[in-house]
Amino acid sequence: MKVLIVDDEPLVRRSLEKVFTKLGHDVVTASDGTEGVAAWRESEPDGVVIDVLMPGLTGPEVIAEVSPSPSTAIVLISAYSGDYDPDSVKQLGADIFIEKPFSSIQDIVDQLEKVWSVKNK
């Protein structure tokens, strides 16, 4: 699977990249919203892990900008919880929302794969 990771925190990108790569996925990273849009368009990923709050474009704005294909699995991650319920997540164009901090980084991978397999049955 081709995975795009968009987050402004280097350690987050690094760790996510490491874990996805280890499990055999191709990883593309972007460090802010604008880069994210470009990278998304260019790489056409199967799955995207994107942070909400970033300098420049926010995660939801990036999604809106790109207008992803329905087969793309999109996971929103953020330190801000509480504002998002499943419906609002869908409204933003994403599939699920995972709160930072992650209890386990492996969990991200599992969730993304699960969403992707549902979307691409």
Added chain:
Amino acid sequence: MELMLNYDLPADIGTIDFLCVDLDSDEQMQVDGVLSDKNLAGLAIPVEALSGVSSRHEVKVLVVYLSADSFKKKFNDISDFKNQRKATTLLVIHSDLSTDQVSQLLSEATVFSVIGKGESLKQSLLKALEHSTVQQGYLQSLQKVKNQNKTLESLKENLEGVVFERTKKDLAASQQMETSVKELQSILSFIKNVSRLESIEELMVQVRQEFKKIHALMPPILMVAGPSQDVRAFYFQGKQLIEKLLKFDPLSDSLFSTDDSLLRKHLSNVLGRPFGHLSKMEFNFHSAELEQVKSLIVFEHSLGEEEQSEYAKYWQQRWPIVNMALESLLLKESLQRIARQWARTFNNMADPIVIVDSQFRMSLSNSGFHTKNHLTCYQAFADRETPCKDCPIADTFATGEPKTADIRVADKIFRVHSYPIKLDDHHAPSHVINQYVDITQTIDLQSKVIQGEKMAAVGLLAGNIAHELNNPLTGIFSLVQLLLEDLPAGSSTHSDLTEIMNASARCQRIIKDLLEFSSVGEGSHAQSIDVNVLLNKTLPLLKMAMRMLNSELNLHSQPLRVKANPQLLQQVLFNLINNACQAMDEGGQLTVTTECDGDWAKIRIADTGTGIPAEIRDSIFDPFFTTKSEGKGTGLGLSMSKSVVERAGGRLRLSDDLKTGTEFIITLPLVSE
């Protein structure tokens, strides 16, 4: 001289000056001489004619010749004649009469003079004539006197009659006056009795008493209508006066119409018996206040025709008195009603109100103000021995202007409005009205709002920082996790990395707790939370404050679940523990205990600081009470902590068991889940 031989005298003869009887010619001549001298009238007649001389003819002098032999016979005629004529003077010429006969003539016949035959007559005649005139005069006078007497007599009789009449009149008048005086006295005494009355009941008793004199009257019945639709009936049952309230539909005007039948019907209904003759008297009130009020008095009676007028007069004298008395009593009732309404209003005003003088002594207070036995407002209201701090009363007296200030009494704040009472603008106020408005809630609310805003600001800041920190922390944690997967389990690097991971996990927890803590009012509701868990979340936030202290945490072995807003309760715990730490800035022991007491969860937070002085122990929960300077102190303040706990159904109090230091005890009801 005419010689009359006939007995009938000519009618035209009037007064005969000399009437001669049986005189000889010589004597006759002497008489004539006098007659012509004096121009007088004379007449000679025989003695037989003497009695025939009509009394109509006045005879001045009777000259008569008497001899002894004719004496007896002539004597009677002469006497008779003389008897008839008191004014006639008798002159007797005699010859050979005895001394006795002469004295008889002089005394019995009242002869003026007796002269012998042959003597000169002239002098005697003249004397006799003079005498006759005198006699005449005397007799006339006598008659006058007699007449005057008669007149006097009749006058006297008249006068007596007049006096009698007058006396009778005066007597009658005096009797009438006596009656009038009695009447007036009776009316006066009635007025006196009526002027001292306090109630309509008393008036009725007086009226009944007053009219008892008229036996054909029954005790009075009084009806007072208005101002509302009701009619009050006052009547006697035996000695007792009954007051009954009657409801009339339609208006009570029916009572006051000229048709008595309606009145009779109503009376029968009220007293439960039929009525005989009625005498009805309506009253007339002039006061504006009694405009809607009508009244009448009724007497049932059995008066006869004649008695009616006396009764009418009796009433006429007394009606104005009763009218005035009744009016005055009704006005009094109205005034009392108004006074009661004022007193009720004054007392029902929610705010305590009191009127004080310049020495703070209370003159009047409403029921919101409990005076007990105190003299001054500060004793009664604030339980103090001196005026309250910031009291505006003194200021109001000094300036004569209304003043407002806030005072604190017990745990409440009152906004006191002092209004001066003064006669006019030139005088200082004699008294002041104080109104106490409880603004504790308002102040409380205001301070809550301020606190809330402060908290919101702090929360926002904390929130931002937390989020900022989350990012790198997430990264650290995640990367370390991955690294650990690649390393062999026993190696030292592995264990070092494990420590790093633990450290970053702790960071994350602290941030999470901080975020929870700062998210006040973001729609969080009461939930079932374990007090132990909450404490564990809170304590790390206070590590800095607790670093110099010994601390002991004794948590109950079982979870203690209570229903509360987690954020708010956490803030309460934070606040109390923080306070405890701040009280021990020289070091000390902090002890936090949770325990179960029946259906209650108890949290004790104790410090070994200086403790709270007795005089401020009650004030510490006040909304703006603080011992900290401006700007210091996060958290809610004890007042908000108390209200958060109380809202959750619990209590926050200061323990009074401690000899030194301070212990706060939170009690909350346990919930099952």
